[in-house]
Amino acid sequence: MSIEERPAGAGPSGASANGAPPLIEVRNLVKHFPITRGIVFQKQIGAVKAVDDISFEVRRGETLGIVGETGCGKSTTAKLLVRLLDPTSGQIVFDGQDVGAANKDELKALHREMQMVFQDPYSSLNPRKTVGSIISEPFAIHGLLKESGERRKRVQELMDRVGLNPEHFNRYPHEFSGGQRQRIGVARAIALEPKLLVADEPVSALDVSIQAQVLNLLRGLQREMGLTLIFIAHDLSVVRHMCDRVAVMYLGKVVEVAPSDELYSFPRHPYTGALLSAVPVARPHGGRRRDRQLLTGDVPSPANPPRACRFHTRCPKAQEVCSQEEPLLELKSGHDLAACHFPLTEAEVRLRLPTGLSGTAASTNAHGTGQIADQSSSSSST
Amino acid sequence: MSVGISDFSLEEAEAETGAVELVSGEIAARSPWELFLRRFREDKFAIAGLAFLLVVILAAIFAPLVCSLVGAPGPYRADQNALDIFGQPTGPSSAHLFGVDQIGRDVFSRVIYGARVSLIVALVSCVLTSAIGVVCGLLAGYYRGWVDTVISRTVDAFLAIPYLLLAIGLASACSFGNGCVGGLIKPGIPVVVAVITFTSWTYPARIIRGQVLSLREKEFVDASRSLGASDFRIVFKELLPNLTAPIVVFATTFLPQAILYESALSFLGVGVQPPTASWGQMIADASNNINTQWWYMLFPGLALLFTVLAFNFVGDAMTDALNPRSKRA
Amino acid sequence: MFRYIVRRILWGIAMLFIVSAVIFLIFYILPSADPAVLRAGRNAGPQQIAAIRHVLGLDKPIYVQYLRYMRDVFLHFNFGYSYQYSVPVRQLIFNRLPATIWLVIGAVIIWLGIGISVGIISAVRRRSFVDRASMTTSLAFISAPVFWLGLVSLYLFAKDIGRFKIFDGQGSFAGASTVFEKAGAMLLPWLVLAAATAAIYARYMRASMIDTMGEDYIRTARAKGLPERTVILRHGLRSAITPIVTLIGLDVGTLLAGNAILTETVFNIPGVGRLLYQAISQSDLTTIQGITLFGAFFIVFFNLVVDIAYAYLDPRVRYS
């Protein structure tokens, strides 16, 4: 999608003025992981196309959700954004600076501005370090707050801010529950007061009961600090609660981008439709019976993705042209950009989506908590 | 030393990192150190071993004092009167507690002084081996790519060389004059240490590399990197502290191996050179006359056996204490 | 799997090159006896020494010597002539190999037999007196240097000098002609060489067995009402023994490669290890090099065997 086509007025919070340049701009980003083979000399025989030519941008203060199934490239995208991975090609422009081309020093400076919250609160905290030293690590790395008293004070403030007992700064991560650990991770991420926070499935490893607390923490921080947030999830219901706009990825491609209300009420891409239709409903007996459109077959291998439209092998609406010609990401209705030759019609949407999701476009955060009930509590107990 | 260091397996080491979290999960209130101590203290053999080692270490440090206390003449004085008319040594007597050797030197004194060699060689080579192995393992595991290829292939090549052959070759190469590597490795103990290190660093390197390969996938590494941490910081401040358990386990298993290794080299005549007393070399000297001169073979051998055994007891207990999933009784 | 094997074989060959180059270099820089002078004899004139040096190729630069050597080895399976014995190195090694193979095979059988059965018993009777006693004893065997154990056992049990005249003593293998005589001469060396390794195997076997016996499928087997014996031997043993396979391969490889040198020295067995030691003390470079290559070959070969066996025994680690 081009900047010109950017739907106006999509920014919900109004924190950033329209017309201001976006905080981060992704242009034709590509990440291929080579597959090699060879007896003595390794030669490249292919590539896993984890992220294959995606473009989007995020405005200041906005929350962008990125959703998709496991392996669709969303985590890779997150890592590319903060340059934990080097892009194969394409550009990531952060505040006017190309992240992909930044050298060591520039990168270090950039890392003060953009931070990441990780998926697994168990492995994202070094088990051999105290909470205090984990949260103060950013200061140590960037040589800030050199006096230990100062640093400790700041760490305790941060702990307090994320809802941890500041007294516990000398404890080790294993002495905390999963939710608390994720709070530690958040505290570390906001320590340097970054402009951008990339949250890579921050709650997927948590107990359902804890998820909402962490989400609310992030939401609160975003408001308070004017953070720009990129929120990655495989769970559409979580995203809706959090995000102003949502990008849907499939096999390394962005297939649909839309303001969340629009996306949830009227998804245009059949894949988005399928994802939405898979979301379980909180009160099934209260709602209308729907035709669940479940995806069949496996996700094709990203090493050898289908030609043209990547979804055509599983798409209920696929026709000849879908395997011949790649659909472009273009405005389909409202502010909804989708890459599809045959977008969903309103009738199809009504038939398939649960009422709880599609019924009122005005559903807001107030009851969001209740909706976060899904299958994602895969994490172990605390 | 037919089996060498294969006593320590990768699987066992890999169990360690898992173990770390399990320890913490179980009893959150106790620090790992307390936990370790508590477990260690339960092992009576280990306590006995530790006590014995303490005695050996003290005897080694105060060897001259020990010798003069029991009236032994020291390790270098050859007493012609202690040899019979065939030039053969005599056995234990009041003048020579453990008898004398082929040229009339007091075996007791030499056993006591031999402890110095064994301990110094074991400690220094253990530190060097672990250090080199850990650094190589860290680099290979962390950077992967060509660094890993170079290090791993070197390790492979080292493992394909019959290590005793390599050791004998190196020991002879460095045992003359100013030593080798431009005089850096001097004949005597430094050569033995160098040889042991040179042929052993691959073991910790392999273990650590394996550990790092899995550790580097942990998100805290990414987290640190996303904060702008340098590779150096990540490797030494983030990864290294997580490797304490495997390193300690390696070191405690390696210490007794190093003592045996030194004695084997000295036995083959390429280790510590006479007249410096070394247990292995004393056994070698004695080996031709075991029939009638049992004392010369027996005492250094027992010293060797008990010291290594004590190290093994302690090492076992430490491994267990660090690894609650250990399968030992 | 096939690609994997091919790759391992090719890498093994590359390794032989590297290893031989390293050994060549090390022994080249050794302050050791000059083979040409050794061959020429005490009263040889400088001319004669020079002629011999030329014929032996010792006047060539080291890399030429190395390449020539490698050419002969790989194209003609010719390991050169021993400076010391004036016979082909290949023949020397083949002459000595039987003794080493005798030693190693017997020891392997003993250490596997003892190690595995003690390991199983200990694992099954975990924390019993038997378990504790055998584990402590095994630690003692691991701690005893093999050469000392050999000497002590000779002192105690050898027919010629022993206090209890039970086993054949030093050097009896060389004179033994029948298989029974040879086995008799090898008994004590076998036991001594196997002692430490058996102890290590017992400990491994025990650990591995305890691991296995905790698996779900063992519980299932028990729940089915199978006799404990069947559970242990049929179900437990099979997967518990897999990690042991790795050890066997590596240990046999290194022993054949000359690591039995200590045992061969103590018991005076004319094997490859002793040949190697003599060659080193004689600066017999071609022999050293030949044995090294043979040794490296054994190690590489057994590593390969281990990897394949492992993939075969444990489908989980099968390579693609």
Added chain:
Amino acid sequence: MRSRSRLFGVFLPGLLAVVSIGLAACGSSSNKSSSSGSSSSGGGSASSSAVSSEIAKFPPLVTAPASAKKGGDLTVLANGDVDYIDPGAAYYQPTYMIDLAVDSPLMGWPPNDTAAPQPLLAASAPTVTDGGKTITFKIKPNIHYSPPTGGGPGWSKPVVSADVKYAIERSLMPGVPNGYTTLYFADLVGLAQAQAAVKKTPTKAPNLTGITTPDSSTIVFHLSKPSSIGLIDALSLPVSAPVPAGYAAKYDAKTPTSTYGQHQLDVGPYYVQTYQAGKEIVLARNPNYTAGSDFRPAYLDKITVQEGFADENSAVRKILTGSGMINFDFDATGEALKLAAQQYPKQLTLTPGGGNRYIALNVTKPPFNNINTRKAVIAASDRLALLDTRGGLLSGGLATHFIPPGIPGYQQAGGAAGPSDLDYIQHPTGDMTLAESYMKKAGYSSGKCTGNCTVTMVSDNTPPGSNTAQVFKAQLTALGFNVQLHPVEHATMYTKFCSVVANEPNVCPNVGWVKDFNDGQAIIDVPFNGGTIAGSPTNNSNWPQLNDPAINSALESAKYITDPTQRAAEYGKIDDMIMAQAPAVPWDWDYETNVNSTNVIPVVNSFNSLDDLAFTSLK
């Protein structure tokens, strides 16, 4: 040359080549008169004092008893291998044990005759003409070759004189590394040209124009100097055992080494049936040998040399308690000697080995370039303690000079007591007071070394050599020297250090020299003749690097003395001259300590002081 592995340490077996270096027997004996050795046959007669009383308890047989009977197998236990199985290159005394039984050089040595070689392949004693420059041999007719070693087609033609010529010619090839031909055949006409030819074509035996074969039974040697006596002695060495060119040339053409040895043809009563290097040598009766064609009775049916008995003590014990066994390349020393002497005295023989051991002091470098310092070292040395490192007084006599008992000149040089005018050699256990007085004369006012007293010593790294070095190190330390001891392999000690003039350390404690023939020259010429140093910078046997003009010229003129008494007196005198220079500490006149099983009747051949396989029999 007689050197057995006890010289080289009990721990390392098979130090063969070493031997040819270590104590190669190499003195040339070209001018020895045919009667010079007669005074010392057997070895006992020339000895005296306590030394002889020890040795006299264990006398060897030098002739087979009349009761000796034919038949039986003998096992010879060996530590290492022969140096070269090829008779053209063999240069190691135990190897001669085999060569004496299987080869027929032109001349040979019956066990009881140390005076002069007797005809063996030669039909009779040679004719010397042209003032000693031309020597003509007739060889025995109808001598046939044995089957080849290792089997295969042999050579059916009888031995002809050209075979002897070829045998000597091939010994110049680098593939047949012979250590002595260039020394003993130095005066042969055409030697230099032959050497030049072989340098060009190393795979072909050169033509030696100095050897002619007018007919198939006649061989003539042409010399440029009248040194016929030396040449005839040399023709008793295995190099003159016949080798048919038509058979051997294809093996000799192999590089880098001739493989003829493994396919050799023998003409003695035995032949090398199989040879497995480092493992086993089997000698069987030669089916083509005519009994009685020479002086060898050949009682035994089969002789097996079993190698690899690394532990000499256990090997000696095995021999003493077993049956049908003797020792090959090791001595009974230390514990084994004690066992044999105390419990099996009838199975032990002691024979003077005709060799000495000394500790060489490098006279070209400080501090031992000062003669008084050297005298102090000798005075301080406890030679009995040194001897104890090898097994005490049963292992050898306490040396006081260089010519050992059994060699003419021994008595003249002072006998067991040594040169009476040299006080520093009179104290077997050392005399520190005397030593300090010499140190004072050398300029060390305290009687101990002060200032830069670092001395380097390169020794064996295995006992007993390493023990000797350690004991001597302690003695030097007592004089104030700071000794840096570098133990290395025996062979390395010689070829990289002690025999390399430029590398030579201050002290070489493990050197010595063994006779080839019973002649004073054979003992003291090569190791103390300063004239030889320059010509062999990397192969020097004058370890102290003593280069005294008076000694050099005395050695030169002594070679030409033909009267045995005069010759012995002259070498005795030179020995004293050398001792007066104090270039080394002599401490051991080595004995050969041979052991046998009870049912073996060993006969020792004085030529190499070892059991003669062709005369030894079983009870």
